[in-house]
Amino acid sequence: MRYLTIALAKGRISDECTEMLESTGLNCSEMKIESRKLIFTDEKNKVKFILVKPADVPTYVEYGSSDIGIVGKDVLLEEARDLYEPLDLGFGICRMAVAGPYNLDFKSKKAYKVATKFPNISARYFSSVGMDVKIIKLSGSVELAPLIGLSDVIVDLVQTGSTLRENGLEIKEVIADISARVVVNKASMKLENKRIIDIIERLQSVVKRS
Ligand SMILES: Nc1ncnc2c1ncn2[C@@H]1O[C@H](COP(=O)(O)OP(=O)(O)OP(=O)(O)O)[C@@H](O)[C@H]1O
């Protein structure tokens, strides 16, 4: 039996990911130990886990280097890869939103400058509402951009709203609800259907219980 490979997003969602996988009976406990190791093997279940940057999870899965991936919906919307997305895991919950200063009249629909880590999501959203915008790609601390005149608004993730509030910004429009999702390579779903469906069903039963 060949190993199935599961790509996990490093960072914010990785702990909840490993906990959920562990509660399905898979063994990835080694991943919780602080180390620089990026690949882990569950010999009993013939599964390998790889730890990659969130934005790279869809790439590994689309090319078949991983059969399964677990990653935020924000990354899936931004990367728009050709994958199956069979399951919402119900954690990593936040929203993708347009935000700007309290005094900005967003409804005036003028030609805004938009700072964001998500240029594709932003371009699609503003085109769908018929607004002509200039998109400025940043890598983080996006809330800073309107404060120092780099942009008029931002498109970013909002969870508690603290980052917006503490920088004098508010949500103008919500673009999408975000949470961690399971994705599957299309060929793997055919070739390893039974094993992959088994993992999805086990994850699904843990999601229902939580
Ligand atoms: N404030 C937040 N609240 C809840 N979930 C979030 C929040 N910010 C990000 N996420 C979710 O967690 C995932 C990982 O976020 P994380 O901050 O670890 O990575 P990143 O900063 O997007 O990636 P990179 O390390 O490449 O910069 C995101 O893709 C998103 O789905």
Ligand SMILES: O=P(O)(O)OC[C@H]1O[C@H](OP(=O)(O)OP(=O)(O)O)[C@H](O)[C@@H]1O
């Ligand atoms: O609504 P909140 O609970 O304040 O969370 C939202 C913040 O969390 C994320 O940033 P992150 O911490 O990943 O840092 P970043 O700016 O480097 O992306 C996101 O980009 C927001 O800035």
